[in-house]
Amino acid sequence: MSAGFRGIAEQLRTQIERGFYAPGTRIPTEFDLAEQFGVSRETVRRALALLKTEGLLGTARSKGTYVQHPPVRLVIARYGAVANASRERADLGPWETACAEQGIEGRAVVTAVERESAFPAVAARLELEEGTEVVRRSREMWAGDRIAQLQDAWMPAALVEGTPLAGTTKVVGGVYAAMAAHGFAPGHVSEEIAARISMGTERERLSLAPGAWVLELWRITRDQNGRAVEVLRTVANASMSAFVYDDLPIGSAGRRDQVIDQR
Template identity: 55%
Template sequence: MAGYREIAADLREAIAAGEYAPGAQIPTEHALAERYGVSRETVRRALAELRAAGVLESARAAGTRVAAPPVRLALARYAAVADPARTRANLGPWETACADQGIDGSVEVVSVEEAIPAPPGVAARLALPAGASMVLRRRRHLMDGRVVQLHESWMPRDLVAGTALAGQGKVVGGVYAALAAAGMRPATASEELSARPAALAEQSDLGLAAVGWVLELWRTTRDVTGRPLEALQVVSDARRVTYVYDDLPIRGER
């Protein structure tokens, strides 16, 4: 008789093999219990494990179905939206990446605050003294109506005061497009990516289980002179986002 972990592993393999496509319903608890010769409680434990891993999701009146694959975010996602004359110039990096993958992606502005003192960690990334006056933009990124990323964008107030970046509305085309429009063309970006357990507020905002994990990315953007323009913290549901780093240069042998 199979245990719930074996059932979960078998279903995961079937999904990976394409037996159940994204959005497809899986068999009912009763059918799975008969297939594996176990109780429905054992099946429930297996399904709960797959939901926690983001492999399955439950929908009202639609039973349990295979979750959509993660959004793939390439390193080049920012360069791809830096040109204001591009097609789909109204879309930022997240919305563009989602559209390219046939996913309904959207961005919501949570708040925009001006004259916020820079925390020490943010100040260090921006080469500013702690407490320097900042503009802080908080946003949520959604995938098919579900929040999967939390953004905090910190920018020196003396750089962006009076621009769209200090305004309360959504920045059409993304932060980089707005920086370029204000005469501050981003030139380089450095990223740090790590995984950690979600904080309580993040668990609530992202709809995570009690011990859910997140990916935390810090990105620092600089102009051609090396002056920092933005420090961005992105907290992602680790089940819903994949970062892709393609074609990175490799130093040749000496």
Template identity: 40%
Template sequence: MRGYRDLAELLRQQITSGEHPEGSTLPRIVDLIDAHGLSRQTVRDAIKELADEGLVVTMGKGGTVVRNRTRVKIPLNRYSRVLRPAGTKGPWETTCAEQGLDGRMKVVGVARLHATAELAALLDVPSGSDLVHRRRHAMLGENDVVQLQDAWYPADLVDQTELAGSAKVVGGVFGALVAAGHSPSSVSERVQSRMPTGVEASQLKISGKVPVIAVTRVTKNAEGRVLEVLQSTAPADRVELMYDDLPLE
């Protein structure tokens, strides 16, 4: 074995074949040095190449872990199926369950804030208006964060509802909006591909060279009032956005 590319290719093949399955830890650097007669820097360069490809994530003292790359298919019609209040699953949980995946939604934080100029434009409210900000992680299982979500709501719409509280909204936000008398009628989405910020890469446990898909969703009622602005970010190899059977006229 002559260099880091050879070692990277060997480890890549072992990961692809299942010899090192998702969630497993690669051999320690010292063990790879001994096994292949390479320098420490050469081994580090090989692991960095795999991390940049999104195959592994380095966990410090936790070693180098083979990354979970299970892809979640996210159809546009996920919203219409969760409009009825009293359901037990939101759009993410429903979509994952249909694919045999253990989808979970975790509330990271809820806060009141004043609308920046950018948020005010998206929500069609005056700059400085009171908003409720809900930060969530869309997950598979207990530890695998697939998508980061930040949602904002006009405070006058959601005050005195569970959307203003810190607890998880059982059944999803759309059902809660309907229960509060604010029925979603239309959804617009804008999709971008970009590189992650340092914070996003850390939370998603990816290298800063793994691209992400960033979606901005604006939800309105029948009168055109904006009920929610949601910004979500996920590694590009973890989600597949599906827009099937859209009308052409």
């Protein structure tokens, strides 16, 4: 059969969605696909490039072109469970736990831990004076052989002094478990998410094509006394991360602390 590259991409997309090619499996070579569809290898190459841009396919030296796993689903309710140090697999943080439950090899890699002065966006969210000393922890969240998220977390230096949160190594079991262990257990969180075009080095680190979209999430964590103890900024590959907010109250029960941002 003969088809343009968009038609070929559509047929492969349908096969992936219907499970003909399972996540993690290798798809046929460009040569085999060219023979199957009766087109040139260049046409096949353009179809595969489109599916890679959409996040459906990936490429690795060890397995050629393969079907990407679905986005890692991060359920907001998970964070309360992860703060419990006695839970099963307590050595894993939220990202690693979510990946493990979905059969994906996930890991969190600390790339920097530094002290700095709180700039306006961070100071406002932490309810601190601008310039107050904070500890910034930067991490890469990996899913398989790709970085799915870039994270920067800021905490008041005076609060985390002398705890693993101010150290330069990975916090085993996750930040929330460490907070709970040192007397400022998380009480509740607020999050805001927006989609935007990827920029500069983040696009390179996330292996995104020019013009690809990311999800930018800002999360404020407060302890059980209402004090802001952490602000987190996550820049996520939009095809590899899904943020799930389930069982939320609506109606009069949901209007408490409601804020409408009309900026």
